[in-house]
Structure formats: C-alpha cells, structure tokens
Amino acid sequence: MIARSLTAAALLVALVAAPSLADAQAPVPSEQPAPPQRPGAVAPSDRDDNPAASTGPSRAPAATLDKLFERLAAATSPEEAKGIANLIQRRWARSGSSTADLLMTRAQTAMKEKRLELAIELLDRVISLEPDWAEGWNQRANALFLAGDPIRSMLDIGETLKREPRHYGAMMGLGTILRQQGDDKRAMVAYRRALEIYPQLEPVKNAVDSLKTQVDGRDA
Numbered sequence: 016m017i018a019r020s021l022t023a024a025a026l027l028v029a030l031v032a033a034p035s036l037a038d039a040q041a042p043v044p045s046e047q048p049a050p051p052q053r054p055g056a057v058a059p060s061d062r063d064d065n066p067a068a069s070t071g072p073s074r075a076p077a078a079t080l081d082k083l084f085e086r087l088a089a090a091t092s093p094e095e096a097k098g099i100a101n102l103i104q105r106r107w108a109r110s111g112s113s114t115a116d117l118l119m120t121r122a123q124t125a126m127k128e129k130r131l132e133l134a135i136e137l138l139d140r141v142i143s144l145e146p147d148w149a150e151g152w153n154q155r156a157n158a159l160f161l162a163g164d165p166i167r168s169m170l171d172i173g174e175t176l177k178r179e180p181r182h183y184g185a186m187m188g189l190g191t192i193l194r195q196q197g198d199d200k201r202a203m204v205a206y207r208r209a210l211e212i213y214p215q216l217e218p219v220k221n222a223v224d225s226l227k228t229q230v231d232g233r234d235a
Contacts, residue, residue, distance in 0.1 A: 080106060084181060087213055096215035107150050107179070115145045122154060131162040149178035153185050165192045183209040187219050194222070203230045 083103050090096035110116050118141045125134035138155035145151055156171035169192055175185040190205035203226050209219050 084212065087215075088211075090215050093215045093217055096213065100213060100216075107182075110141075110145045110148045110151070112145055115141050115148065115151070118144070119151070119154065122158070126158055126161065129161075131158055134158045135162065147178060149175045149182060149185075152178065153182065153188075156185070156188060160188070160192065165196065168192060181212050183213040183216060183219075186212075187216065190219070190222060194226070199226050199230050202226065 080103065083099055083106075087096055087099045087103065090099055110119065118137050122134045122137035122141065125131070125137060135155060135158045138151060138158055141148070141151040142155060152171045152174040156168045156175060159165075159168040159171060169189060172185045172189050172192075175182050179185075186205050186209035190202040190209065193199075193202035193205060203223065206219050206223050206226070209216060210223065213219070
C-alpha cells in the first residue's frame with residue numbers, strides 16, 4: 016500500500032509539473048486500442064505511409080505535432096478531435112526501428128491472444144532496443160496492467176510521460192488504475208490533466224463527470 020501511494024504521488028507530481036499544452040515540446044511517439052487494453056493504451060498498428068518521416072522515436076517532426084496538439088485542444092466536436100488524435104497517434108506509433116516495430120507487432124498479437132508473459136518479454140526487448148520510444152513503455156504498462164501488476168504499470172506510465180508529457184492515453188490509464196484502487200482524488204487529477212490536452216476525449220469527460228461531485232465536494 017505504501018509503495019502504491021508513493022508511486023501514485025510521484026506520478027501526479029510529474030503530471031502537475033509537466034509542461035502545459037502551450038509550452039510542451041514533443042519528444043516522442045503512440046495509437047489507440049486494438050487488443051483488449053487498459054483504457055488509454057495505444058496500438059502501433061496504424062502508421063503513416065511516409066517512410067521519410069520514420070527516422071527515429073524522437074525525430075517525429077515536433078512542429079507538426081505541436082500544430083496537431085493545438086488543433087486537438089481547439090477541436091469543437093468529438094469527431095473532429097478523433098481525426099486529429101489519430102494523426103498524433105500515428106506519429107506516436109513509429110519507433111524508427113524495423114526490429115522494434117516487428118517486436119511491437121508480435122507483442123500486440125500476444126496481448127490479443129492473452130499471452131501476457133510473452134507480450135511483456137517482447138516489450139522488454141522493445142524498450143532495450145528503443146529506450147526513448149514512449150510507446151514502448153506505454154504498451155508495456157498496458158501489458159502489465161492486464162497481467163494484474165498495477166504498480167509496475169504505473170511506473171511504466173511514468174516513463175511514458177517523461178518521454179511524451181502530452182500522452183493523454185497514459186494519463187487516462189493512470190486515472191483508470193487510481194480509480195480502480197479507490198483513489199478518486201488522484202484519479203481526478205490525472206483525468207483533468209488529460210482533458211487539458213484532449214478536451215473532447217469522451218471516456219475521460221464521462222469519468223470526470225461521474226467523480227466530480229464526490230471529489231470536488233470532498234475538497235470543498
């Protein structure tokens with residue numbers, strides 16, 4: 016319990032200290048669900064077809080991502096936001112390494128087949144090959160969550176956010192874990208941080224609405 020609380024507290028400190036949307040840089044890459052996943056996990060299956068853009072995990076054009084995040088924050092409908100988020104997630108899904116991409120695909124298949132030990136082993140190798148690729152950490156967080164290890168999952172979420180502080184999927188996953196653990200107040204912090212970046216993210220909006228009365232009332 017103490018380790019869990021310290022992990023959650025450290026992650027939330029990192030969230031609060033993370034750059035705002037206006038100031039954030041775009042260090043790294045992710046995509047949205049395919050296999051059964053922790054809410055907020057991202058699948059690397061929907062990649063851009065432009066090979067020139069796939070030059071490394073932290074080499075996705077930052078200016079392009081910055082503009083996409085500006086558009087995401089300004090989107091006026093869930094449909095518009097989802098289209099923009101898909102473009103962001105395609106960039107996040109690129110490692111820049113064909114070997115890492117192949118291992119990630121195999122890990123995704125293993126998760127679909129509920130072979131979680133194999134998926135985690137493959138993702139260990141992905142992270143060893145491309146330690147700066149945020150989505151490697153995010154996907155291992157997903158696999159660990161599915162394997163029933165929320166503490167290690169939260170640690171990997173922390174590594175994801177170090178590399179991509181705008182990773183709304185990782186923030187959503189953190190909120191989900193904290194909510195399952197009964198830590199609604201900290202879950203709300205994570206959810207609200209995700210909404211700063213992706214205001215039209217419906218599952219998070221619904222989670223915030225369902226927690227608002229008890230959490231805000233408790234704080235009042």
